Amino acid sequence: MDESGFRAGTRTRDAIVRLLEIIGETTKRLSQSIRRRTPDTLWKEIAGVGDGLVESCCGVDLQPAWNLVRRDQPAMKPAVSRLLEGDQEA
Numbered sequence: 116m117d118e119s120g121f122r123a124g125t126r127t128r129d130a131i132v133r134l135l136e137i138i139g140e141t142t143k144r145l146s147q148s149i150r151r152r153t154p155d156t157l158w159k160e161i162a163g164v165g166d167g168l169v170e171s172c173c174g175v176d177l178q179p180a181w182n183l184v185r186r187d188q189p190a191m192k193p194a195v196s197r198l199l200e201g202d203q204e205a
Contacts, residue, residue: 133170139165142158153194161191168199 121128135167150158164183168175 118185119204121181121184128177128180131184132175132177135180135183136165136169139163152193153197156191156194 116124121131139162141160142164145158150156164179168180172203
């Protein structure tokens with residue numbers, strides 16, 4: 116999917132925006148012990164993802180969402196995988 120398709124496809128776009136909000140809120144609740152297991156992960160930035168999407172006048176700024184999906188998500192995937200593997204071993 117390209118950026119114009121992302122912006123035009125309300126169903127997919129809205130689902131992605133909502134998931135990013137959930138990821139941001141969930142990250143805020145992670146314990147320090149979990150965060151220390153992947154110190155190279157930018158936890159503070161991830162936690163602020165949902166905050167940056169909603170504009171003050173009831174709109175949604177789609178650029179941060181698009182940037183996260185296309186640029187940042189691939190880098191986050193290995194860190195999340197390592198965390199999940201560690202939970203299965205514990």
